[in-house]
Amino acid sequence: MIRLILKIIYNFYMNRFVSDFFGSKYSKRVLISYITKPFRINSKSHTNSYEVVSAAKIFHDLGYQVDIMFYENASPNLEKYDVIYGFGDVFKKYFESGFTDKITIYYGAGMHIAHQNTATLNRVKSVYEKKHVWLGKSSRFVEKNWSHQTTLVDAIIALGDQECKKTYRRYYEGPIYSLPAPFYKTLDAIKVANARNSESKKASYGLGALVLFTKG
Structure with missing residues (x-):
């Protein structure tokens, strides 16, 4: 019970909203919807820390005041932002808000969620056909597809190769930019x-x- 309470407190602290991370006070503002932990502690436990911090630095260099929110938390007032970047619930809120003047960029770390979900469920089915047992809980199924962010945005950045890019093209007609996945070199x-x-x-x-x- 104590561990659970400590975990809740820890996650609450790590997932808090980060306002003007660089203290720039620029007039243009970007809201990054991703993870906030890398802006509180320096960690290399996952490459997503490098990815989101790099994105923040790029926007800062482009003259944007950078705010960061945890992708599942309640969105702030979107009226003050010029750009919304990342993924999560914020895109659904924006496209249902009535605003029309924001630049929206989805950042997808891997193939389209619909493609991933279909592939993982087909694997579950394959195991069932061989072992006659359903192991659905063992699959990496993503409940939230967040379809607004992969259909209505101004651009998509897909982390992966050209095959990864193709999984987005099935559902999206706008510009898609593919990036090679980063890695931490710890051993030769x-x-x-x-x-x-x-x-x-x-x-x-x-x-x-x-x-x-x-x-x-």
Whole structure:
């Protein structure tokens, strides 16, 4: 119970609204709807921290005052913003608000949600056909499709390759810009691969000797 209460308090603190992060006081304003934790603590637990902070810096460099909200929280007054960027409930609010003068940009980290959901449910079905048990809770199904943000926006930024981009084109006729997914380089991939190959060879030699011994 105590852990649950502490988790609620922690999430409440981390997900609070961030106002004018850079203290710029620019006249133009952008609202980023994403995650707010990276603006409170420096973390490399996930690349989404790098992604949202990079977006904020870009808008700041373009002369925008940057506000950030947690994507599931209640949206602020949208009248004061020139640009709405990111994903989440804020897009539905905007397109139902009656405003017409805001620039809207959806940021999609991966393929279209409809594509992802269909793929994961087909996998659930495949497992059922083989094992005769439904494991729907094990799937990564996204309940909120937020269709406003992938249909009505001015532009889409899709994090992925051209195949990823195609999943959005099925539902959207506007400009789509694909970006390669970032990563944190913590180890040298070539050194890791060479080390694994070396260990595999040693294991093979040891196994061979063991087989010869047991046969002999």
